[in-house]
Amino acid sequence: QVQLVESGGGLVQTGGSLRLSCADSGRSFSRDAMGWFRQAPGKAREFVAAIDWTGTVTYYTDSVKGRFTISRDSDNAKNMLYLQMNELNAEDTAVYYCAATSQPWSKLATGTIDCWGQGTQVTVSS
Numbered sequence: 001q002v003q004l005v006e007s008g009g010g011l012v013q014t015g016g017s018l019r020l021s022c023a024d025s026g027r028s029f030s031r032d033a034m035g036w037f038r039q040a041p042g043k044a045r046e047f048v049a050a051i052d053w054t055g056t057v058t059y060y061t062d063s064v065k066g067r068f069t070i071s072r073d074s075d076n077a078k079n080m081l082y083l084q085m086n087e088l089n090a091e092d093t094a095v096y097y098c099a100a101t102s103q104p105w106s107k108l109a110t111g112t113i114d115c116w117g118q119g120t121q122v123t124v125s126s
Contacts, residue, residue, distance in 0.1 A: 018088065020098075051072055
């Protein structure tokens, strides 16, 4: 079964950190580009970060550069994707979605997605 399952969301204070995880238990996307999107209340879903299948190329939207780090681990039984989020602020409050694409990672950033996760809520309180 092809699915992506996120975890790690929660409530954190401004300036705090969270680490999101996304499990591709079937290793369906271990050789595909993956990434994170987010959707705040009343807003459209937006791109956050992408990583190529080798894990060596990463790309971020400007608002998270220097604060968020995307990484992946495809060497174990599961293909795992991570998003380390530091210096969180209220504008980071959103549902965060894991995504994968068989296209180049640059296509993921523009919304060419083969599979979405179900999302995990991140709430940053002041």
